[in-house]
């Protein structure tokens with residue numbers, strides 16, 4: 001097994017010079033660093049991330065980071081770093097993804113820097129990468145990195161995890177670089193999010209903006225598949241639980257309690273970020289005091305706000321707003337011996353944080369949007385079996401999906417928060433413990449290590465699947481063997497689908513006429529008297545005859561309803577009478593009226609409803625409805641409903657490509673058989689082929705075919721070589 005390369009914006013350690021100018025390293029307090037810290041030490045791993053040299057010697061820094069911490073620093077040009085980090089990452093992506101689009105800057109210069117820095121990270125990863133390594137990229141700073149790496153090394157195994165929300169499509173579409181970001185992410189084998197909501201949002205953007213459909217969260221890209229799934233991040237439960245019962249924390253408790261007195265203790269802890277809903281929380285507490293004078297002097301709020309992104313304007317404005325609000329509440333309600341809000345604008349040492357969690361009667365976690373929020377989980381973990389406390393949690397934090405026993409509030413509804421504070425303060429001890437225990441069981445069972453292992457497991461599986469599938473790809477060796485067999489055979493049968501196989505798709509079915517190059521290839525293949533070339537298509541005979549009728553090939557139209565052998569006449573299969581057509585058409589017409597940009601195509605023995613150009617969400621839904629609406633009607637008339645590439649076709653049930661193919665297959669003894677197709681309907685052909693036949697499925701998705709081609713270009717190049 002290869003190594004694990006973790007990539008994130010920052011390294012988990014940062015260099016500093018001590019008072020004697022010696023290089024020392026400090027640990028980082030971020031959620032990711034604490035989360036993955038314990039995990040990555042278990043494996044042979046490297047961590048790649050941005051590092052500011054802090055005035056140290058670059059060579060020494062690099063060596064010591066590698067030797068002592070298994071870290072590889074990425075050094076950035078300071079201007080680029082600023083444009084990429086404060087600029088695009090935190091003034092464009094962060095607000096947009098947290099649904100604060102009104103704060104977002106859309107600036108070409110910062111975007112260019114973001115691209116450059118993602119390429120710099122790719123250079124650093126490529127320098128370390130060995131063939132079997134797994135690369136795990138973290139977070140919104142590096143969303144282009146998966147495809148940059150895939151371009152440089154197509155066989156690479158890459159997982160990407162987003163720690164913040166993925167916004168709904170209506171917000172995401174506002175980003176001028178939305179396609180680039182989507183395609184950047186789609187370079188990964190697995191894309192992980194904290195919750196299923198973010199997965200849904202991502203899948204809907206991938207469909208609407210990049211035309212990428214999915215099956216059960218799997219998106220096919222050429223012959224590769226990208227898995228999109230939810231992996232809710234846990235915490236290092238034991239670390240918090242054992243710290244809470246440690247002597248160090250016990251020592252701190254008396255002085256903390258002395259400060260609070262016998263008052264009830266409400267706590268909040270966050271980075272000072274507008275997504276965390278700090279002003280709303282303060283206002284709600286202020287209103288609680290206004291409405292509940294009986295709680296005056298009996299309760300206090302301690303608010304820990306860790307300085308964050310202080311170079312970004314919206315954070316500076318927020319800081320001022322919070323300072324003023326704290327002053328206002330304390331000015332209005334404070335007394336000689338009671339300060340309602342204690343405000344700590346700094347990061348606390350770990351044990352002090354745990355002591356606070358442990359002592360807090362109520363924990364207020366009310367972000368307006370939060371990818372997960374680990375603070376909520378950590379609070380729960382510090383309560384031992386006799387511990388008490390109530391978690392008030394925003395429904396817009398990812399963790400609310402798992403912590404249903406919290407008092408869940410809408411953070412935009414001040415009344416809801418005010419009521420929850422009252423309810424939390426009044427909650428009977430037994431109920432507090434019951435709720436805590438239920439949450440603790442879950443958090444203890446699914447820790448950050450389980451999370452990381454689950455995610456890594458998914459990446460490994462995806463990579464194995466890719467390798468297995470790659471073995472089926474039309475490789476140079478397979479092509480060579482195929483050409484040799486073809487060359488040695490005296491009689492050869494070629495069964496070729498048309499749309500999606502020989503030509504690409506287009507919104508208008510009439511606009512995919514064969515070009516000169518294709519006609520030349522088909523002509524050359526047909527001219528060889530050892531060959532029988534059959535175009536086996538769902539198209540009607542008129543179009544096939546018009547486009548390909550002058551070539552010396554056999555034509556199968558409407559999935560086998562009629563065929564014209566080389567040099568012969570059209571022969572129709574026996575069909576039930578066409579009395580059904582009007583009834584089916586009138587049902588289809590209702591769907592055309594209700595679904596913009598869809599239309600009906602009438603063939604001789606089939607009706608087709610096309611929804612390729614319709615809204616990508618609405619089209620498939622209407623197709624399912626139409627399918628159901630037609631079910632009764634079709635059964636009675638001996639018809640079948642067939643779902644193809646964004647079409648729903650109604651045709652006689654006894655017609656399918658497999659039946660047509662078998663006639664050709666059995667008509668003589670072939671020494672070489674090749675069938676190529678991209679669609680569900682081509683599977684019927686693959687099914688009836690002799691075991692020795694070459695069958696090729698074009699594009700992704702399950703198939704009975706032996707081999708797989710990426711797309712039309714590959715198929716045409718193979719046929720071109722055969723023709724030569």
Ligand code: GDG
Pocket residue numbers: 029030031032034163164233269270271304306346347348349350353370371372373374375376378
């Ligand atoms: C991002 C996403 C997602 C906080 N104050 C102190 C301190 N902390 C530690 C906490 C916790 C971490 O920082 C904060 O994690 P959160 O999850 O609450 O929030 P973000 O920093 O915004 O993290 C978030 C997370 O990534 C992981 O995917 O959950 O949604 O926004 O671990 O303990 N640590 C110390 N002193 C403090 O004062 N020592």
